[in-house]
Amino acid sequence: MAGRVQMWIGGTIAGVAAAVLAVHLAVAGLEAADKWASVLSLFVGLAGLGVALAGLQRNRQENSKQSVEDSGIDGNLSMVSGTGGNVSITRRLRSRRPAGGAPTVPIPPAGAPSAPNSGQTVRKVTTSGDVSMVQDTGENVDIKEVP
Template sequence: MAGHVRIWVGAGVAVVALIALGVYFAVVGLDKADKWGSVIGVFVAVAGLGVAVYGLVSSRRSGDDDGSETDRSPGTVSQRAEASGHGRVYQAGGDQTINDQ
């Protein structure tokens, strides 16, 4: 539940910041707004790059290449599926061809 609260708070802060930025840009004029927009864009890009590098490094340290939360040894494939009624489940650890008519 705490994760959902953080997401909503972050979204709310982002919306308020965007509204404030829009009002500021409308007040200062288009030329100055264009210059500030370029500067802010550089900082956002650098921050995004930093977050991407941090995510890559942290996923490599934890040994979690696919982002899942399961704890597996490398090279192990774990699959789980369920079908009901007339449904079928086809699973394969590699390439798969199904010729079903």
């Protein structure tokens, strides 16, 4: 279902529920209406808490995505995220000449800030060297080049 259709259906259901509730509370009287309002507010609060927790979980899942798209990397690609421990990456030392005249993508300096909520995405990038993207390891990162 499209988001617009879901919005209309949800809005209609909420409107009908509010109208039915208003009629019921008007017929039941002030004393009963006060009791019903207390109970309903409890359930609305619990539903709001559930929606907030689901949103946090979804946000966490979206932030942990890694992808490589339309790239021509003539080297090694290492993408590491959320290990909670030490990371060791070993790769072969190679010539740094561009393959087929492809441009080399500059590597940001060490300690450069990353984009907020980066999902470690490499998109439409042509590089002739190695690409290592490491995020949220919690410990040391060791990148070795061997002959």
